[in-house]
Amino acid sequence: MATYAEMREIYDDIRGDFRYDHELNGCLNCGICTATCPSAQFYDYSPREIVQLLWTENVEQVYDAMQEKIWACAQCMTCAARCPFKNSPGGLVMIMREVAIKHGMQSAKDVLRPFGRVMLKLITTGNQLSPDMIQPDHFPDWGPNIQKVEGNLKTLRKAIPMRTLQTTDTAWEVSLKTSVEMYTIWEMTGVLNSLETMDENLFDVIEDFIDEKREEYDEWLEEQEGKGD
C-alpha cells in the first residue's frame, strides 16, 4: 500500500500536466459523460466518478482508481464531445495512464503485459499492426473465415496493387532512414525509459533491435558514400 505522500505525489503529477486545465473545467455531476460511455456499460467504471475524484482532490481514491479503473476507458472521447462543461474525462484518463507508467505502478504492468507484442512492433517499426499478426492463431475468436481467399500470405499481399503494402511483417514498408529517425524520437522523448520501467525484458529486446538497425543504416550510408566517390 502506498503512503499518503506517494499518493499525493502521483496526484500532483496528474495535476501538473499542462493539459490538465484544458481537460477539466469544473463538473456539474450531470453524468452525461457516463451515459454515453461504452466502458461504463461493461465495467465498474464511470467517467463522471473520475472527474469528480479529481475535481474534489480526493487523493486516495484517485490513486485507487488508477489501479484498475482507468484502464477500462476505451478512449473514444464520446464524453469529451458531450460534456456541457467541455471537460475531457477520456483526456484526463490519458494523463492518469501516463502518470501510472511514470511511477511504474504494478497495476499498469499487469494490464500492459498482453500488449507487449504491439509495443514491440510499434517501437521497432513505427507500425502498430502487421498482416502476420492477424492470423487465425492469434485471433481464434475472429473465426475460421478471417479472410475470404485461401492462400499464401506473401502472395496475397503481393496482390495488393500498391508497392508499399506488399509486406507481411509491417503494415507498409517503412524506409530504414525513417525507422532510425523514429528511434531518435523515442530516445529523446523518454519513451524508451518508460518502456524500461514497465518491462525490462521487452526493453532489452528492443534495444538490441535498434542497435542492429542503426548499424545497418550506417553501413548503408557508407555504401552510398562509396558510390559517390
Next chain:
Amino acid sequence: MSTEQIQGIAGHGSFFQPTHLGAEEAAKATDWVRKHVDRRTMDLGERMDDIREHMWELEKEGEIIVHRITDAHKPVEVQTLFGWTKKIPTIQLWHHKSCGQCGNIPGYPTSLLWFMNQFGYEPGRDYLDETDQTSCTAWNYHGSGIGNVESLAAVFLRNFHQAYVSGKQHGHGLGHFFPLVHCGTSFGNYKEIRKYLVESAELRERVKKILGKLGRLVDGKIVIPEEVVHYSEWVHVMRNRIASELQKVDVSNIRVTMHAACHYYKMVHEDAIYDPTVLGGNRTAIGTSVAQALGAQVIDYSTWYDCCGFGFRHIISEREFTRSFTMNRKIRVVREEANADVLIGNDTGCITTMDKNQWIGKAHEQNFSVPVMADVQFAALACGADPFKIVQLQWHASPCEELVEKMGISWTDAKKNFEAYLKEVEAGRIEYLYNPELALGGH
C-alpha cells in the same frame, strides 16, 4: 441476464438504482439531455478559439512555417461543426497511410488511389505514396499510455515535414504535396497535438531540438499544416463527381448505415464536417454523404453515436469488451432495427472491430451479421471496381459477398478471376496502381 441488467447502471455506485420509469416518463425526464446530445449545438462556437488563427500569428512572428493549401491543390471549401470554413485539397496529395488499414483492410487505400487514377490523376505529380513515413503512434499511446505529447508531436512534425519536402525528389517545389491522412485516430491525434503545439511555446522548443537533430526543420522552423485533412473528407468533397462521372452500378436498392469514427468527430470536434443536406446537418456528413450521392438508401439507427468498442487496448487484450459492445450496440442494431445491407465506416479500428467480431456472436446465439466496409470501398464497388483486385474484400470476415451480389456483381466470377490472377502474381506479373519505383523515391 436481461440486457437491461447487463447494461444496468454500472459505474454509478450501488446507491444508484433503476428508476423503473415508464417509457413516456423516461423520455420526459431525459428530454433536455437528448436535445443536447442528439443535435449539434452551434452556441459553443462563439466561446471556442479557432486554433488556425493563432497559427497564422505564429507564422507572422517567424515561429513556424504553415504548409499552405494553395490553388494548385484545387481546394473545396466545406463547413465544420460551428459553421467555420475548412479547405479540403483535392489534388497533389501525400498519402499518409494508416497501419490498421494497410495491415488489415488494404482495400481502403487501394480504393482511394483507384479513384484518383479514375479521375486521371498522375502518380508522382498528383499524388504520392512513399515509404518515408511512420504511423502516428497514437494507437499504442491511447492503448497503453506509453508515449507522451512530446513523442506524438515529434512524430507528427517528422511525418508532415516529409510531406512538405516530398515533392522535391520528383521535381516539384516545397509544399507541392499536401498530406491526406487515412486514419481516423491519426486525424484526431494530429489535430490535438497541433493545438498543443500552437498553444505551448515550451513544447515547440522541446520538439524543435528533436526535429533539428533529425534535419527536419525548414529555415530552422517547424512546419505545421494549414489543415489536417482526412481521406473521408476528400471522398465527401468528391462525392458528386464520383456519382456523376464514375458510377456504374445502381445502388438505390441498397440500405446503407454509417458508423462515423469517434476520433473523426469527437476529438477536436470543432473541425469535423457538417452539411445541412446530410442527416439534417446534425451529424457529421462524411461517409453518409457519399452513400447519399450514389443514390443508396441511407438508414438512421438509434445507436448511431455509439463507439464501436475498439478501445485500442481492448481489441488486443480485453476482447470480450470489444466484441460484446460491437455486437450489442452496433451489429445487432443495424441488422435488426435498420435491416441494413451494409455498414460503412471511415476508420480502421471501427471497421476491424465490426467486421471481425461477428462470427463469435454465435457463441451467444447472436446469429446475425452484416457486411462491413469503408465508405470508399462501397463507393468503388458502385463505380465498377473489382471486388478483389481493387476493393480487396478478401481480407474481410463479414459477409461482404451478400452486398456484392445484391449490387448485381457476381462474387463467384470475381473470385475465380482473382484466384487466376494470384497465379500471375506468383509469376511476378503484378498489376500496380502506380509505378512501384515512385514509392522508393524513384520516377
